[in-house]
Amino acid sequence: MKKLRIGLVTRREMKGYxxxxxxxxxxxxxxxxxxxxxxxxxxxxxxxxxxxxxxxWVGWENYRYxxxxxxxFTEQLTNFFTDSVLRLAVILVFSLVIAMMLNQxxxxxxxxxxxxxxxxxxxxxxxxxxxxxxxxxxxxLIESYGVNGIVEAMLPPMLARPLSxxxxxxxxxxxxxxxxxxxxxxxxxxxxxxLYEASMIDGANGWISFWKITLPALRPMILxxxxxxxxxxxxxxxxxxxxTINDRxxxxxxxxxxxxxxxxxxxxxxxxLGLALxxxxxxxxxxxxxxxxxxxxxxxxxxxxxxxxxxxxxxxKGGKKHGR
Amino acid sequence: MRKTRFNPDHFHxxxxxxxxxxxxxxxxxxxxxxxxxxxxxxxxxELFAFPPRFxxxxxxxxxxxxxxxxxSAGGISISRYIFNSLIVTVAVVFLSMVMSSMAAFAxxxxxxxxxxxxxxxxNLAMMFVPIAVxxxxxxxxxxxxxINTYFAHILPLVAMPVGMFLVKQFTxxxxxxxxxxxxxxxxxxxxxxxxxxxxxxxxxxxxxxxxAFQSVWNNxxxxxxxxxxxxxxxxxxxxxxxxxxxxxxxxxxxxxxxxLIMFLPNxxxxxxxxxxxxxxxxxxxxx
Numbered sequence: 001m002k003k004l005r006i007g008l009v010t011r012r013e014m015k016g017y018x019x020x021x022x023x024x025x026x027x028x029x030x031x032x033x034x035x036x037x038x039x040x041x042x043x044x045x046x047x048x049x050x051x052x053x054x055x056x057w058v059g060w061e062n063y064r065y066x067x068x069x070x071x072x073f074t075e076q077l078t079n080f081f082t083d084s085v086l087r088l089a090v091i092l093v094f095s096l097v098i099a100m101m102l103n104q105x106x107x108x109x110x111x112x113x114x115x116x117x118x119x120x121x122x123x124x125x126x127x128x129x130x131x132x133x134x135x136x137x138x139x140x141l142i143e144s145y146g147v148n149g150i151v152e153a154m155l156p157p158m159l160a161r162p163l164s165x166x167x168x169x170x171x172x173x174x175x176x177x178x179x180x181x182x183x184x185x186x187x188x189x190x191x192x193x194x195l196y197e198a199s200m201i202d203g204a205n206g207w208i209s210f211w212k213i214t215l216p217a218l219r220p221m222i223l224x225x226x227x228x229x230x231x232x233x234x235x236x237x238x239x240x241x242x243x244t245i246n247d248r249x250x251x252x253x254x255x256x257x258x259x260x261x262x263x264x265x266x267x268x269x270x271x272x273l274g275l276a277l278x279x280x281x282x283x284x285x286x287x288x289x290x291x292x293x294x295x296x297x298x299x300x301x302x303x304x305x306x307x308x309x310x311x312x313x314x315x316x317k318g319g320k321k322h323g324r
Numbered sequence: 325m326r327k328t329r330f331n332p333d334h335f336h337x338x339x340x341x342x343x344x345x346x347x348x349x350x351x352x353x354x355x356x357x358x359x360x361x362x363x364x365x366x367x368x369x370e371l372f373a374f375p376p377r378f379x380x381x382x383x384x385x386x387x388x389x390x391x392x393x394x395x396s397a398g399g400i401s402i403s404r405y406i407f408n409s410l411i412v413t414v415a416v417v418f419l420s421m422v423m424s425s426m427a428a429f430a431x432x433x434x435x436x437x438x439x440x441x442x443x444x445x446x447n448l449a450m451m452f453v454p455i456a457v458x459x460x461x462x463x464x465x466x467x468x469x470x471i472n473t474y475f476a477h478i479l480p481l482v483a484m485p486v487g488m489f490l491v492k493q494f495t496x497x498x499x500x501x502x503x504x505x506x507x508x509x510x511x512x513x514x515x516x517x518x519x520x521x522x523x524x525x526x527x528x529x530x531x532x533x534x535x536a537f538q539s540v541w542n543n544x545x546x547x548x549x550x551x552x553x554x555x556x557x558x559x560x561x562x563x564x565x566x567x568x569x570x571x572x573x574x575x576x577x578x579x580x581x582x583x584l585i586m587f588l589p590n591x592x593x594x595x596x597x598x599x600x601x602x603x604x605x606x607x608x609x610x611x
Contacts, residue, residue: 015513016430017430019426019434019517020426020442022422022427023424023427023488026479026483027446027449027485027488030464030479030480030482031449031452031457031485032445032449033464034457035448035452037460038460041459041460048459053459053463098349101345101346102346104339104342105339106339106343107339115353115354116349116353117594118353118354118357120594121587121594122356171355174353182527182531190497220493220496220497227447231451234451235451235454270451274447274451277447
């Protein structure tokens with residue numbers, strides 16, 4: 001009896017691996033192996049020579065250098081994270097608002113949806129760099145009215161810098177909302193409309209239904225969007241930190257250059273990003289108590305649905321009678 | 325309450341405030357496309373005009389004719405680059421869709437060991453700066469003997485961690501009861517994947533197709549790093565050398581023209597894919 005069960009389990013696992021295998025092979029060879037190798041390089045002083053790589057073991061020296069001597073990298077890193085917090089919030093809220101608007105009955109909705117999704121083919125292409133250089137990503141009004149000057153004068157530098165960098169790139173930030181809008185909309189479409197009807201009958205207005213029905217139902221989507229957007233912001237070619245890492249990689253021999261240092265910078269960057277994602281996860285998880293509460297009242301929802309159904313039927317019957 | 329038809333039949337005054345918000349924002353969203361198209365038709369004086377002008381005033385085809393002349397002067401015909409680009413792009417888009425959806429199905433719905441660990445490793449890889457693995461990847465491609473082959477263009481891009489993440493999150497939303505019901509009715513895992521999972525995650529797959537297309541079509545890195553024969557390089561690489569090798573004034577115009585040419589396939593694929601995305605979303609069976 002026991003043997004049979006083990007056999008069943010492993011057979012099931014085998015089938016799982018069959019599905020996983022193609023991706024796993026590609027992933028391990030082209031992502032995992034280079035990733036592990038780059039950890040190895042980050043503990044070395046790497047010199048690229050004609051005969052191959054010349055490596056000397058330096059231990060944690062590269063990491064020590066980054067944090068104690070290299071002023072550029074750590075500053076860019078903290079700038080990136082303070083900027084990202086603000087941009088993430090703007091993107092998440094903006095795309096939610098747009099997605100909810102586009103979920104309403106509206107003439108020409110299809111065109112709007114296409115237009116809002118359109119920037120995705122621009123932001124991940126090489127065209128973006130040229131657009132930024134041409135200044136097409138800043139709203140001219142903001143600069144000519146000196147909004148940035150006001151912000152910098154009014155607020156402490158801790159807040160002012162991310163804010164003014166947000167304003168100067170506001171269009172760019174909005175362009176990043178393409179995928180988040182799409183993901184939110186799939187989420188919105190999945191919400192059962194009878195829930196809204198039931199809550200309306202119970203006297204809730206739109207504002208309350210938003211907080212009690214829409215937002216809890218969208219929580220998984222918010223998490224997906226948060227992760228996607230943060231990773232996108234971090235790995236886009238316009239990122240200062242990425243540019244620095246790239247630059248250092250090909251400057252071996254100079255202080256603070258070389259592949260070893262670049263590798264350790266990349267790891268510091270990836271790990272701090274991972275930390276940020278864990279924080280994001282905790283923020284969305286914090287409200288899990290509420291979600292459980294909603295699941296617990298599944299019966300209530302069912303009852304509400306029944307009520308709504310009955311109300312609708314009555315309306316329909318009433319209407320018919322009225323018509324006759 | 326909600327209509328099944330996507331666009332409502334009648335215009336309603338209630339919608340006016342929404343238009344007031346949506347129309348200006350939609351214009352912002354369309355700005356880059358308008359810019360790219362206008363830029364390609366600008367004569368040289370307008371390209372270098374200061375302050376830079378957004379819209380073209382006297383559209384000319386100069387940039388395109390110069391680009392064509394430059395292209396026909398090269399040693400290898402341009403059709404070879406186009407052929408390379410097509411093979412590589414089709415292969416990467418197709419393989420990445422198949423692989424990520426299969427793996428997402430396994431990681432999300434099937435039971436086996438090391439499942440969550442694999443997902444965490446994928447998420448870590450997603451965060452890692454792609455540039456930092458260039459040298460190890462080069463050594464790997466070299467050791468596998470793939471320099472100057474199509475494999476060198478295709479394989480490094482196929483396992484896309486971000487795509488995998490998106491598809492996995494979508495697959496999680498497919499109700500387990502649906503799969504259980506199918507299995508009770510005698511469907512195998514492959515049938516479940518083919519008949520239930522694939523139709524349900526279409527929006528995510530279309531998104532992955534667009535992302536994968538972006539990453540391969542615009543990629544010059546595989547051409548510069550993993551090939552040293554001109555005949556194995558892609559159109560994108562060729563276009564970028566055309567505009568950077570010649571003198572800077574004429575180069576600017578050619579760069580503008582070539583970026584429009586390189587951008588058009590993006591736009592076409594987007595238009596094809598997005599209607600698919602929107603339609604499946606409007607009628608998706610996931611509730």
